[in-house]
Amino acid sequence: MTSTPATAVRVLAPTGMLGAGFPPATVDRGLELGADVIAVDGGSTDSGPYYLGSGTAKTTAAAVAGDLRILLRAASTAGIPLIIGSCGTSGTDSGVDWVAGIAARILDEERLSLTVARVYSEQTAAALKERLNEGRVHPLPPMGDLDASTLDECTRIVGMMGHEPIADALAAGAQVVLAGRATDTAVAAAVPLTRGMPAGPTWHASKIVECGGQCTTDPRAGGVLATIDRDGFTIEPLDPSNACTPASVAAHMLYETVDPFRMREPAGTLVVGDATYTALDDRRVRVEGSRFEPAGQHTIKLEGARxxxxxxxxxxxxxxxxxxxxxxxxxxxxxxxxxxxxxxxxxxxxxxxxxxxxxxxxxxxxxxxxxxxxxxxxxxxxxxxxxxxxxxxxxxxxxxxxxxxxxxxxxxxxxxxxxxxxxxxxxxxxxxxxxALNHVVDVDEPSGMFRIEITEGASRD
The missing domain is CATH 3.30.70 (Alpha-Beta Plaits)
Incomplete structure (x- = not known):
């Protein structure tokens, strides 16, 4: 029996970073609006190389646990996936294990049965040297060609995954995906793409929601819900008193991008030069006209610190x-x-x-x-x-x-x-x-540089 293709997918983005906090009522509101997935970033390189080099998180365990408890309860109640990317700030293996340990304690305390996947993104210098010798490693501006000795000098190296390893974990039965270093957009794009939503609106919506409520007129009020369909997407705040405007939504394409009209992902480039932003009412915005140009070569960006x-x-x-x-x-x-x-x-x-x-x-x-x-x-x-x-x-x-x-x-x-x-x-x-690294690796298999481990949810009486 074949399932009916989805006509829309709703992505709940509660906050810009796990551990930053959000009003619990906004997550309840997102579930009421029919969220199909909860997606949240666990970190970034914003705070410098220390967190990657040392393998430590910038957030406290208490703050991460506070957010995670709310989100795990919500995912269990609604029966929808919870996806967290760049765990532990920089997405190191220790960062993934750190968040997974917190999640395991919460699942036990709350008596929740959820299958958890860990997606690891750390890379070894030895493996990368092989790819370097094969001519598969290329510099991004302003870096020059990579010297093998630089790989040895790095205390930790991660590869930045796209949505594919996350989708693989979901296909393997995961209800909670704790990913290593990932593009900020990949965590939100994984479910819509696997359910058949077009790449243009999906990647654009994922970019807009990556920082939660930052695309609203009151970023302190909580996150947003993006509804992605075959023609575009609609975005609205989870707090009924908050608002999105065409300017607040469009402005987020200026955030952390070299070009506000083009943004590269491992699989290709999001192009929004022809996108339109229309106010549906005083708090919701409709976006159409985004498109995605597949790349001739899938690449994985490397980040390393020494x-x-x-x-x-x-x-x-x-x-x-x-x-x-x-x-x-x-x-x-x-x-x-x-x-x-x-x-x-x-x-x-x-x-x-x-x-x-x-x-x-x-x-x-x-x-x-x-x-x-x-x-x-x-x-x-x-x-x-x-x-x-x-x-x-x-x-x-x-x-x-x-x-x-x-x-x-x-x-x-x-x-x-x-x-x-x-x-x-x-x-x-x-x-x-x-x-020390600003390079990409040419890959034949988008998930080939990443490792997935799944822990089955325990049965609860």
Missing amino acids: VTGYETMSFTAIRDPHILARIEEWVALLHEILTGRVRQTLGLDPSGYAVDIRPYGYNAVLGSIDPADGPPREVGVMLLVSAPDQATATAIAKIANPLMLHLPTRDMDHLPSLAFATSPAETERGPAYEF
Whole structure:
């Protein structure tokens, strides 16, 4: 017996990231509206390479558990899949296992029987070297060709999956899919695509809902529901008092994209240049005209992080108007004297370490292009030292300590008193990481670089 093809698929996106929180009532509202799947992102690279390099999450276990408990209950009650991508912030294997462990405890406490799939995305340097030797690894701008040694330097490497491994897990019977690194859109696109919805509207809707309520006029009010059909999609907030407008929906194509009209996925490119955004009423928007161009070659993007050194940070505050009127001279003087004292005390030249001095309140964010006119009222000076080992980084920061407390400008005839923010003044930050990979791998099988493990739901009395 064949099933009737779906005429529409409804995707409930409760929040932009698991652990960020959302009003529980909005999920109930989504179920009332007939949601077919709950999809939520578990992380991203937004917060830098540390989380990938160290394999740790930026969210707390308590926050993830709070959101997950609501979503697991909802998925069980409605009998619909729950899909979470980029588990543990960066989608490492440890991140997937971390979220899976939290989920297992909740399922046991709530006496819920749901089959859970773990989709792993970590890659080994050895396997990637084979693909590199086969000519299957290519750089993305501005990177150059990949050197095999870079793979060995990375503490962790993940491949960014499209919807296919998630769809495979669902086809294998999973009711909850906990995926490693995935495109933000893949978690929302998997069910609509497997149920026959066209790729253009599906990928466009998935892009719009990736951050939950960010496409609404009040992002704090909770997530959204996207209804995808064969001609387009309709999007509405889960909070009845919230609203989507054509501008708020269309604007999300500007978010984290190089080109607001084209967005590459592993399988091809979403094109929205001809899309139309129409207000159906004062809170719902209809989008039509999106299309998807399949790629000639399916690619998997690689993300990898490596240790660049060890950091120690110190922070002092300046209120002295004489120094503030000459803040650039003071920063340059601090750097000059510190360099000399480090050479004298530790025998180190600047090539053996790095010092970053950032005057917050002056130009720490924009640097020389800061438009501020006139001296600032107060400045917080952050000193960030990076060295090959923690002890050296801390030693340099300690040498800077008296300078950051009492350094006068060259024309002052007395020692000023500045204010450290903490005691002790030096904070050891541990290893620092940088992203080392911005490359793609040509693959013949979209799911071939990923591994799926399924845990059957336990029967409950």
